Amino acid sequence: MDLFWQSALWRHREAFWDGLVVTMQVTVIGYIGAILLGFALCMMSMYVRPLRWPSRFFIEFFRATPIYVQLLWVNYVWPKVIGWPNGFFEAGCTALAVQSAGYLAETFRAGIEGISRGQIEAAQAQGMSGPLIMRRIVLPQVVHTMAPSFMNQLLVVIKSSTLVSVIAVPDLMYQALRLTSIWFEPIEILSCTALIYLVIVSALSWAFKVYTDRIRAKYGLTRG
Amino acid sequence: MIEKFSELAKDLDPAVFWEYRAVLIPGLLYNFYVFFLTVGVAVGLGLFVAILRLSHHGVLRAVGGLYAEVCRNTPEYIALIWIYYVPPLLIGLAIGRNISFSPLLAAVIALGLSSSGYFTETFRAGILAVPKGHVEAARALGMSRLATMQRIVLPQAIRHMLPEAMNQFVSLFKGTTLVSLIAIPDLMYEVSLVTMDTDRALPLYTGAALIYFVLILAMTTLVRKVTDRMRKSPRMTG
Numbered sequence: 001m002d003l004f005w006q007s008a009l010w011r012h013r014e015a016f017w018d019g020l021v022v023t024m025q026v027t028v029i030g031y032i033g034a035i036l037l038g039f040a041l042c043m044m045s046m047y048v049r050p051l052r053w054p055s056r057f058f059i060e061f062f063r064a065t066p067i068y069v070q071l072l073w074v075n076y077v078w079p080k081v082i083g084w085p086n087g088f089f090e091a092g093c094t095a096l097a098v099q100s101a102g103y104l105a106e107t108f109r110a111g112i113e114g115i116s117r118g119q120i121e122a123a124q125a126q127g128m129s130g131p132l133i134m135r136r137i138v139l140p141q142v143v144h145t146m147a148p149s150f151m152n153q154l155l156v157v158i159k160s161s162t163l164v165s166v167i168a169v170p171d172l173m174y175q176a177l178r179l180t181s182i183w184f185e186p187i188e189i190l191s192c193t194a195l196i197y198l199v200i201v202s203a204l205s206w207a208f209k210v211y212t213d214r215i216r217a218k219y220g221l222t223r224g
Numbered sequence: 225m226i227e228k229f230s231e232l233a234k235d236l237d238p239a240v241f242w243e244y245r246a247v248l249i250p251g252l253l254y255n256f257y258v259f260f261l262t263v264g265v266a267v268g269l270g271l272f273v274a275i276l277r278l279s280h281h282g283v284l285r286a287v288g289g290l291y292a293e294v295c296r297n298t299p300e301y302i303a304l305i306w307i308y309y310v311p312p313l314l315i316g317l318a319i320g321r322n323i324s325f326s327p328l329l330a331a332v333i334a335l336g337l338s339s340s341g342y343f344t345e346t347f348r349a350g351i352l353a354v355p356k357g358h359v360e361a362a363r364a365l366g367m368s369r370l371a372t373m374q375r376i377v378l379p380q381a382i383r384h385m386l387p388e389a390m391n392q393f394v395s396l397f398k399g400t401t402l403v404s405l406i407a408i409p410d411l412m413y414e415v416s417l418v419t420m421d422t423d424r425a426l427p428l429y430t431g432a433a434l435i436y437f438v439l440i441l442a443m444t445t446l447v448r449k450v451t452d453r454m455r456k457s458p459r460m461t462g
Binding site for chain 2: 202
C-alpha cells in the first residue's frame with residue numbers, strides 16, 4: 001500500500017481532481033448543448049421549409065469535419081465572425097456541442113421517421129397542435145429506440161473532450177500534460193491518466209449496455 | 225453592420241490559401257500517408273483479434289474481448305500521447321539505452337490500435353454472418369482450418385462487412401488530424417504554423433475546415449453509393 005501513497009496519482013491528486021472536474025463540466029455542457037442544438041436542427045430540417053437546406057448543410061458540415069479541426073475553427077474563427085465564444089472553456093464546450101449535434105440530429109430524424117404516419121394523422125384529426133403531437137405522441141415513443149445512439153454519443157463526447165486541452169482548457173488531459181512537463185514522470189502520470197479515462201468510459205459503456213439490454217427485453221426490440 | 229461584413233469578406237480572402245499551397249498541399253498528402261499506413265495496422269490487428277475472439281479457447285476469447293474494449297474505450301488523444309512517450313521509455317529501461325519513437329511511428333501505432341478495436345467487431349460480425357453450413361461443408365471436404373478461413377469464410381465475410389468497414393475508414397481519416405499534436409506536419413499543423421506567421425486565422429482555419437468537409441463528404445457519399453449498390457446486388461443475399 002506504501003506504493004500507492006508514493007505514486008504520482010496520489011502526489012498530484014489535486015491536479016488530477018481539478019482536471020477531472022473540468023472534464024466533467026465540459027462533457028456535460030457540451031452534451032446538453034448537443035442535444036438541444038441537434039433537436040433544433042432536426043426540427044428545422046424536417047418542418048421549417050425555408051430553413052431546410054441551411055440546417056441540412058450544418059448537419060452535414062458538423063458531421064463531416066474532424067473534431068480537432070472543428071475545435072480550432074470554433075476557437076479561432078467564431079470570435080472574429082460572431083463575437084462569441086470569448087473564452088477557451090466556452091469554445092471547447094461549443095465545439096463538442098456542434099460536433100455531436102450533427103450526429104444527434106440524424107438520430108432524432110431516424111427516430112421520428114420511424115413513427116407511423118397514421119398516428120400523427122390521428123393526432124392531427126384530434127386537433128392537437130404540432131408541438132403537442134411532438135411532445136405527447138412522437139417523443140415518448142422514440143426515446144427508447146434512440147437511447148443507444150444517445151448513450152454512444154455521450155461516450156464520444158467524453159473521448160473528444162480530451163482535445164479541449166489543446167486550447168488550454170484545464171481538463172484532465174491538460175493537467176496530465178502539464179504535470180508531465182513539470183515533473184517528467186510520463187510513465188506514471190500518462191498511464192494513470194489513460195487508466196482514468198479508460199475506467200470512466202468502460203464503466204459507462206458497461207452500464208449503458210446493461211440498460212439497453214433491459215430496454216430491449218422489456219419492449220421486445222430486436223435492434224437499437 | 226455592412227461595414228463589418230465587408231471587412232470580414234476582405235479578411236476571408238482565400239488567396240492566402242493559394243499563397244501557401246507549397247506547404248499546405250504536402251500537409252494534406254501527409255494525412256493520406258498516415259491514413260494508409262494506419263489502415264494497414266488497424267485492419268491487420270482487427271482481423272487477428274477477431275479470429276482470437278472466435279476461437280474455441282475461452283482464454284483467447286477473453287483476451288480478444290478485453291483488447292477490443294481497451295482500444296475502443298481509450299480516447300485517441302491520450303492513446304497517441306501515451307504511445308509517443310511511455311513505451312520508448314519502458315523499452316529504454318529494459319535494454320538500458322535511450323530510445324524514442326518517431327512521431328510517425330507513434331501516430332500509426334496509436335491510431336492503428338485505437339481503430340483496430342472497432343475493426344475487430346466488424347470482422348467478427350462479418351465472420352459470424354457466414355452460414356455455419358459453409359464452414360462445415362468445407363471441413364467435410366477435407367479443407368484445413370486455414371484454407372476454410374481463406375477460401376470460404378473471409379471472401380464472404382469481407383462482402384458482409386464492407387459497408388461498416390468503409391464507414392470506419394472515414395472516421396479513421398478524421399482521426400488522422402490528431403497527428404499534428406505530436407508535430408507531424410499534416411494539414412492542421414501547417415495551418416497552425418502559417419497562422420503564427422501571418423496572423424490570419426480566419427481564412428486559414430475556415431479553409432482547412434472546408435477542405436476536410438469536402439473530402440469527407442465526398443468519401444461518405446461514395447460509401448453510401450457503393451453500399452446501396454451492394455445491397456441491391458443479388459450476390460449479397462447469399
